[in-house]
Amino acid sequence: MPNEAEADSRSPVTEPVEPPVSIRREWCKACGICIEFCPKKVFDADEEGHPIIARPEECSSCQICEQLCPDFAVSVRRKRRAPKS
Ligand code: SF4
Numbered sequence: 001m002p003n004e005a006e007a008d009s010r011s012p013v014t015e016p017v018e019p020p021v022s023i024r025r026e027w028c029k030a031c032g033i034c035i036e037f038c039p040k041k042v043f044d045a046d047e048e049g050h051p052i053i054a055r056p057e058e059c060s061s062c063q064i065c066e067q068l069c070p071d072f073a074v075s076v077r078r079k080r081r082a083p084k085s
C-alpha cells in the first residue's frame, strides 16, 4: 500500500487526444487555405501541401477550416453543449 507521498508522485493516466478535426485527403487539392487561416495553427503541410493535423490539442472547434475549405474536405466535430437547467 503506497503512502501519501508515493501516491502523489505517480503521474496521472492521460488519454490520447482525439482530433476534433478530420481531413478527407482524397478530396483535398492542397490549396493551403485551412493551414493558413487556422487561428490555432493546428495544421502543418506535408511534402505535397496537404494538411497534417499536427497539434490536435490546440483545436478550438471554431470550424473556420471547415467553412473555408473549397472542396468540403474538412470536418469538425461540434462540441456538445451543456443541457439547459
Ligand atoms: S476548427 Fe478552428 S482551431 Fe480547429 S483546426 Fe479548424 S480552424 Fe483550426
Ligand code: SF4
Binding pocket: 023, 027, 028, 029, 030, 031, 032, 033, 034, 035, 049, 050, 051, 068, 069, 070, 071, 072, 073, 074
Ligand atoms: S482548405 Fe481544403 S482543399 Fe485546401 S488544403 Fe485545406 S483541406 Fe485541402
